[in-house]
Amino acid sequence: MLNSLVVGVLLMNLFAAALVVARAPVYRTRLYRPMLLNLALSVAPFVVLAVAVVVLLPLISRGAPPAVVWGSGIVLGVVWLLMLPNAGYLITELNLNHRREGERVPEWYDVLLVLVLAMSGVLTTVLNVFLVILAWVILRYGDTVAPLAGAEARAVEAVVLLLVAFGIYLGRHVRLNSWDVKHPTHLVRKIVRHLRTPGRLGDAIGFTLLGALFFGLMYLVVVGPVVQGLVELERLR
Template sequence: MKELNYTKVFVLLAGLSLATLGVYRVVSLRTDTYFDFLLWNLFLAWIPFLFSSAAYVLDKQRFSSMLLLPLGIAWLLFFPNAPYLMTDLLHLTARKSIYIVSGEVQSRFWYDLVTLLLFTWSGWLTGFFSLYQFQSVISRKSNLFFSWIFVLAACALGGYGVLLGRVYRLNSWDVLTDRHQLIQLVNDSLNRQSLFFSLFVAVVLLVIYATLYFLLNGLVSSGGRGYSRGGRK
């Protein structure tokens, strides 16, 4: 794996988020503040990146691997918040009556659509870079093969997390604060339709992440630092 400059990555992601907020500010002044909840959802999408950044720095400084375990668990709990942003497109259907008037599509539909797509892109990119960070850590600790096993597991859990969040309205922190509800929702979600939905989202996550991965590793200069099997080179 290519080692990225995560200071530049952070600046890129922060700039993208600020641009997204700026677009929303302009659109909300022209229309309304219905989509204010996107601000909170984008904040939640940043949390896994903060956890992965902490794990990445600790591993680079060769701290004990035991410190990485709680960060990894916390990351897994919050990672689905990034792909979850895609499901906020659902709200466009709830406002159909103000988007289509007398058979004509109003301009505010396009404003809201672009805003939602920007929030989705910003959240997904932040989440995928956090996944790349953790894959880098695992690749250093073991090898590239096991790092991809981790990616597959993360995408699967991410797909299931999106299901629990959108369909069953479970929050990441409910796993810690309301275990009885979590067990009940898990039992309720064990059906064929939920399994298909989770796998569908997982495959989408994997396809997009793999695209990002191979773009990063194919476009970064070959003279940069990389990781060998089981260690640094």
């Protein structure tokens, strides 16, 4: 089940990239590079997870002190969380603002393209969250997956998805990027200035809550059966 989920998400990302790249030569139009950039950034959380595996597994296998393992995990987790909204950000491509007037590309193609692009971002987001929750459960509870269906895991998932939704809002409406965290003072000032504008705070809260609810429902649909299957397999062993 987990293998099918991972392979399916990877294929969806490849499908999205193929549609973006094929659009230019097939319809003799420009290559819309921002889409490719956003798609590449959406995969960045997977890269962070791969780095985490390379760093943490040797530490655990060598019996490193728990403080070192957890400290390294927290640092990598923060980097991962900062990059994660880049995946969900792909849902904002649904506005079709890449089309020019008199575009040769059929509208049906671009509609399908942005749908696949958005779904690749959604699936990448939920898979990333699940993999991190799975790793956290293994590190915290050992060789058992039962806590995946517990209230603690649900609470962590909810917090992460709320942060993801807020990060997407900041990316689209405040035009912030993950690497802007290198200048925290400027970052905070820019966010505060934006939220003080009349009506913006309500927009931010509304988008964050509804966006998190959307991702939560997608998580339930996509990851829920996987969690249920893993817990059931463990119970039958």
